[in-house]
Amino acid sequence: xxxxxxxxxxxxxxxxxxxxxxxxxxxxxxxxxxxxxxxxxxxxxxxxxxxxxxxxxxxxxxxxxxxxxxxxxxxxxxxxxxxxxxxxxxxxxxxxxxxxxxxxxxxxxxxxxx
Amino acid sequence: xxxxxxxxxxxxxxxxxxxxxxxxxxxxxxxxxxxxxxxxxxxxxxxxxxxxxxxxxxxxxxxxxxxxxxxxxxxxxxxxxxxxxxxxxxxxxxxxxxxxxxxxxxxxxxxxxx
Numbered sequence: 583x584x585x586x587x588x589x590x591x592x593x594x595x596x597x598x599x600x601x602x603x604x605x606x607x608x609x610x611x612x613x614x615x616x617x618x619x620x621x622x623x624x625x626x627x628x629x630x631x632x633x634x635x636x637x638x639x640x641x642x643x644x645x646x647x648x649x650x651x652x653x654x655x656x657x658x659x660x661x662x663x664x665x666x667x668x669x670x671x672x673x674x675x676x677x678x679x680x681x682x683x684x685x686x687x688x689x690x691x692x693x694x695x696x
Numbered sequence: 697x698x699x700x701x702x703x704x705x706x707x708x709x710x711x712x713x714x715x716x717x718x719x720x721x722x723x724x725x726x727x728x729x730x731x732x733x734x735x736x737x738x739x740x741x742x743x744x745x746x747x748x749x750x751x752x753x754x755x756x757x758x759x760x761x762x763x764x765x766x767x768x769x770x771x772x773x774x775x776x777x778x779x780x781x782x783x784x785x786x787x788x789x790x791x792x793x794x795x796x797x798x799x800x801x802x803x804x805x806x807x808x809x810x
Contacts, residue, residue, distance in 0.1 A: 688738045
């Protein structure tokens with residue numbers, strides 16, 4: 583069964599600190615992995631997208647890594663800011679159909695305190 | 697910033713009422729999607745479309761229906777709302793070429809059925 587599991591479920595850190603969010607998946611055949619940021623009451627916004635051949639991709643203070651062999655990804659946030667408080671969702675796409683079916687994790691709820 | 701819009705953003709309606717959630721995008725995307733998301737839970741695909749006059753049901757069974765008469769417009773209709781339909785509904789779109797494109801989400805429509 584294709585699944586996406588994220589950990590931790592929730593995380594609280596102090597402003598300025600770094601943190602790492604984890605995503606494990608069993609989706610096969612794998613096509614790509616996306617990280618999204620979803621502010622409360624808003625739609626998800628894309629942070630990064632990685633294909634099978636990519637190990638690392640950065641977007642400002644966000645750095646995503648992908649290990650396609652172990653089917654794990656991480657999202658590292660550097661020098662956190664209050665505006666980073668949001669849910670971070672890992673989304674994995676398969677290539678078994680034209681649709682490129684998407685499998686969503688439940689997200690990690692990050693809270694940054696001043 | 698994504699040019700995909702949802703209305704209404706928030707709606708409270710009575711049981712048995714008919715409701716249509718609007719979704720429009722100005723990016724010329726062929727693929728459009730409707731997701732349902734309960735608080736703290738993952739997104740579930742309820743409908744998708746590859747283009748005009750193309751609609752398919754998603755993974756999650758839904759009593760809603762959709763139509764795609766114009767490329768930019770993908771409305772979702774509930775003929776008779778029930779309290780179990782209370783949820784957030786997210787519309788999304790992506791270009792048709794390839795499966796590695798960014799998926800753009802609308803801001804969401806929060807529906808409460810009383």
